[in-house]
Amino acid sequence: MSEYNLVIGLEVHSELNTATKCFCRCKNEFGSEPNTHCCPVCTGMPGALPILNKEAVKKAITMGLAVGCKINNHSVFERKNYYYPDLPKAYQISQLEYPLCVGGHIDIVVNGQAKTIRLNRIHLEEDAGKLIHDHEGTLVDYNRGGVPLIEIVSEPDMNSAEEAVAYLEKLRSTLLYVGVSNCKMQEGNIRFDVNISVNKPGDPLGTRTEIKNLNSFRAVQRAINYEAQRQIDVLDDGGVIIQETRRWDDALGKTFSMRTKEDSQDYRYFPDPDILAIEIDEKFVEQVRLSLPKLADQRAIDYKQMGLSIQDAELLTSQRMYSDYFDEVLSCFNDPKFVCNWITSEVFKRLNVDESDVIDIPVAPNNMAKLLKMYKDGEINQAAARQVLDELWKNDSDPASIVDAKGLRQLNDVSAMEEIMKKIIEENPKAVAELKAGNSKTMAFFVGQAMKASQGKANPKIINEIVNRLIK
Numbered sequence: 187m188s189e190y191n192l193v194i195g196l197e198v199h200s201e202l203n204t205a206t207k208c209f210c211r212c213k214n215e216f217g218s219e220p221n222t223h224c225c226p227v228c229t230g231m232p233g234a235l236p237i238l239n240k241e242a243v244k245k246a247i248t249m250g251l252a253v254g255c256k257i258n259n260h261s262v263f264e265r266k267n268y269y270y271p272d273l274p275k276a277y278q279i280s281q282l283e284y285p286l287c288v289g290g291h292i293d294i295v296v297n298g299q300a301k302t303i304r305l306n307r308i309h310l311e312e313d314a315g316k317l318i319h320d321h322e323g324t325l326v327d328y329n330r331g332g333v334p335l336i337e338i339v340s341e342p343d344m345n346s347a348e349e350a351v352a353y354l355e356k357l358r359s360t361l362l363y364v365g366v367s368n369c370k371m372q373e374g375n376i377r378f379d380v381n382i383s384v385n386k387p388g389d390p391l392g393t394r395t396e397i398k399n400l401n402s403f404r405a406v407q408r409a410i411n412y413e414a415q416r417q418i419d420v421l422d423d424g425g426v427i428i429q430e431t432r433r434w435d436d437a438l439g440k441t442f443s444m445r446t447k448e449d450s451q452d453y454r455y456f457p458d459p460d461i462l463a464i465e466i467d468e469k470f471v472e473q474v475r476l477s478l479p480k481l482a483d484q485r486a487i488d489y490k491q492m493g494l495s496i497q498d499a500e501l502l503t504s505q506r507m508y509s510d511y512f513d514e515v516l517s518c519f520n521d522p523k524f525v526c527n528w529i530t531s532e533v534f535k536r537l538n539v540d541e542s543d544v545i546d547i548p549v550a551p552n553n554m555a556k557l558l559k560m561y562k563d564g565e566i567n568q569a570a571a572r573q574v575l576d577e578l579w580k581n582d583s584d585p586a587s588i589v590d591a592k593g594l595r596q597l598n599d600v601s602a603m604e605e606i607m608k609k610i611i612e613e614n615p616k617a618v619a620e621l622k623a624g625n626s627k628t629m630a631f632f633v634g635q636a637m638k639a640s641q642g643k644a645n646p647k648i649i650n651e652i653v654n655r656l657i658k
C-alpha cells in the first residue's frame with residue numbers, strides 16, 4: 187500500500203432545515219406518515235409549476251460564506267434527467283453550469299498536521315423520495331421528494347481515510363454552527379459520496395471509482411480503506427481500474443460494482459424553463475454575511491483568551507452544541523476553567539462523545555451552573571457532585587433540592603471534623619508515625635477514614651488542614 191498514493195475527493199449532500207420544501211409549500215419534516223407532505227409540484231404532476239424557496243437559497247449562501255466560497259450573482263437551475271421510482275418527474279432540479287457558490291476551503295488538522303482542503307463548489311438541488319424495501323416488495327415515500335439539499339463538492343485534496351473523516355467532521359461541525367442543516371445521520375440528513383483513485387508517485391492520476399451514499403464517518407473510513415486496497419490489488423495483478431460507481435456493503439465490509447460511471451452529458455442537463463435564473467445582489471450577500479454566527483475558529487480564540495488550553499478550546503468548539511452550552515453555563519457561573527474541566531470530563535463521559543451523531547445534553551445550563559457553584563463553594567464534594575449530575579441527567583431539576591433530599595451537603599464544620607479526626611488519629615498510631623516520617627501518601631489514608639466516618643460528606647481540604655495541624 188505504501189508505494190501508492192491515495193487520492194480522495196468527497197461530495198457531501200446535506201438537507202437544509204427549511205420549514206418547507208425547495209419548490210413548493212409542502213412541509214420539510216422527517217418522520218411523518220408516508221406521502222402526507224406531497225403536492226402536484228413535488229410529485230411532478232403535469233402543469234404544476236415550481237416556486238423557489240428563498241430561505242433555501244439563503245441557507246445555501248450562508249454555508250458558502252462560512253467556508254469562504256465566492257457567491258455567484260447569477261445562478262441557474264437545471265434539469266438532471268434520469269428515471270428512478272423515487273423521482274416521479276424523471277428529472278431532478280439541480281445546478282450544473284452556474285452553481286450558487288464556487289471555491290472556498292475547509293481547514294483540517296490530522297496527527298498535528300494542518301492542511302487545507304479546497305472546495306470546488308456548493309450547489310442547491312432537491313432531494314428525491316425514499317424507497318422502502320421489505321419482503322413483500324418495494325414501497326415509495328415522497329415526503330422527502332423536493333426537500334432542499336446542498337451538494338458540497340471538494341477538490342481531490344485528501345490522501346487518507348483519516349483526512350477524509352477529519353474533513354467531514356469539520357464540514358458537519360460548520361453546517362451545525364451556521365445552523366442550516368440538522369445533520370442527523372440516522373435520519374439521512376447528510377450523506378457522502380467518495381471518489382477515490384490510487385497512483386504511484388510521479389505517475390498521472392489513476393482512474394477513479396465512486397462509492398455512493400455512505401451515511402456514517404465510520405462507513406467512509408472503512409470504504410476508503412477497502413476500496414484503496416482493492417484497486418491496488420487489481421493494479422498489482424496487472425489489471426485496470428474501470429471508472430464506475432460502486433456500492434458499499436457495511437455488513438460485508440466490501441464495495442460492489444453498481445454501474446459504469448456516467449458523465450454529466452448522460453443526464454442531458456438543460457436549464458429548467460419553469461424557474462427563472464437567480465440574480466443575487468451584493469447587498470443580499472452582505473446581509474447574510476453579517477448574520478453569520480461566530481464560528482468554531484473564532485470561538486476557540488476567545489476561549490484561549492479566557493485562559494483555556496488549545497486542546498480544551500478545540501474540544502469545546504468541535505460541536506456548536508458544546509460551545510453554546512459552555513457559553514450558557516458561563517453566563518450563570520463565570521469560571522471558564524472550572525466549567526470547562528467539568529464539561530470536558532464529566533459531561534463528555536456521559537454523552538459518550540465517541541458517538542459521531544448529535545446528542546443533546548439533558549441538563550439545563552442554569553442547573554449545571556448551580557451544581558458547579560455548589561461544588562466550587564465547597565457545599566458538596568466531588569463524589570456528591572457526580573452523584574447529583576447522574577440524577578440531573580435522568581431527571582433535570584434544581585440541584586440544591588437533590589443535595590438536600592439525599593443529604594449530600596459537605597461537612598464544613600471544622601470543630602466537628604476535628605473531633606472525628608482526633609479519634610482517628612488516636613486509633614491509628616502507625617499511620618501517624620508514617621506521616622511524621624514524611625510519607626505523604628499516608629494523608630490519603632486519613633482522608634479515606636474521615637470520609638468513612640462522615641458517610642462521604644467530609645471536606646477533604648479541611649481534613650488535610652486538620653491532619654497537618656494535629657500531627658506535626
Ligand SMILES: [Zn+2]
Nearest residue numbers: 210212225228
Ligand atoms: Zn409539494
